[in-house]
Amino acid sequence: MGEWRYGVWCWSLEWQRNLFDWEQKDVDDLMRCLAEVNLVQDSIDGWLWVHDKGGAYSVKNAYKVLMNELSATNGTEELVANEKQSRLSQLVQIESSH
Incomplete structure (x- = not known):
C-alpha cells in the first residue's frame, strides 16, 4: 500500500x-x-461526516443528502459515477488530530 x-x-x-x-x-x-x-x-486519524454539524454519520442523514441530490436533478438523471473522482471525497473528509 x-x-x-x-x-x-x-x-x-x-x-x-x-x-x-x-x-x-x-x-x-x-x-x-x-x-x-x-x-x-x-497521529490518530478519524472520520468527519461533513453533512452533520457534529460530524456524525447516519444512514438517515446520508439518505437525505442523496434524496436532495436526486431532487436537484428533477429525477431525470440517475446517481451514477459519471465523474472519475469518487463522490466520497465530496461527502466525507478525513480529520487528523495530533
Missing part, C-alpha cells in the same frame, strides 16, 4: 492483474486525489 520515507507517506499500489487502459486513467485520477491528502505520521 505504501510506506513512510523521510516523514512523507509514499503510495505504492499493487494490482492482482494488468489494468485495462481505461482503468489506468482511473488509477491516475485516484493518485491525484490521494496526493491532496495530507497524512501525518504518528
Whole structure:
C-alpha cells in the first residue's frame, strides 16, 4: 500500500492483474486525489461526516443528502459515477488530530 520515507507517506499500489487502459486513467485520477491528502505520521486519524454539524454519520442523514441530490436533478438523471473522482471525497473528509 505504501510506506513512510523521510516523514512523507509514499503510495505504492499493487494490482492482482494488468489494468485495462481505461482503468489506468482511473488509477491516475485516484493518485491525484490521494496526493491532496495530507497524512501525518504518528497521529490518530478519524472520520468527519461533513453533512452533520457534529460530524456524525447516519444512514438517515446520508439518505437525505442523496434524496436532495436526486431532487436537484428533477429525477431525470440517475446517481451514477459519471465523474472519475469518487463522490466520497465530496461527502466525507478525513480529520487528523495530533
